[in-house]
Amino acid sequence: MECKKTQYASEQLALDDVKRIGDKSSRSTIPVRAYKCNHCDFWHLTSKENRVEKYIRELLCELDSLKKENVTLRKTSDSGEKLKIKIDSRVAELMKANETLYKENKKLRSDNGDLICRNIQLKSQIEKMSTNQQNQSND
Numbered sequence: 001m002e003c004k005k006t007q008y009a010s011e012q013l014a015l016d017d018v019k020r021i022g023d024k025s026s027r028s029t030i031p032v033r034a035y036k037c038n039h040c041d042f043w044h045l046t047s048k049e050n051r052v053e054k055y056i057r058e059l060l061c062e063l064d065s066l067k068k069e070n071v072t073l074r075k076t077s078d079s080g081e082k083l084k085i086k087i088d089s090r091v092a093e094l095m096k097a098n099e100t101l102y103k104e105n106k107k108l109r110s111d112n113g114d115l116i117c118r119n120i121q122l123k124s125q126i127e128k129m130s131t132n133q134q135n136q137s138n139d
């Protein structure tokens, strides 16, 4: 059976051509390996990957997408860190505001206490005055 493919006398010659073509070819299918032909007993080139090469390429592809995912995750983690810092500073702000309100509240309570005391004093003064008035009118 006559082979139409380029025939190489040895695997090395075939592989040299794989490298030569692969380095400068812009074809969509480029030869990736050499195989010994059963028909002509010469070596030919093929663009078909063998199973191991295919597996390696798939693993490299997977590794690449994992790298990209890793970059994305790092970015997410960074923005998570930034968010945490934002939240921490907001919590600090709110705690400070709360402290101020607590102090104001304490002062208002104390003022309120003073006013209640003053109110009691005034009531008792009014009672005294009205008792005096009653006593005066009873006289």
Ligand SMILES: [Zn+2]
Residues within 6 Å of the ligand: 003, 005, 037, 038, 039, 040, 041, 042, 044
């Ligand atoms: Zn052949």
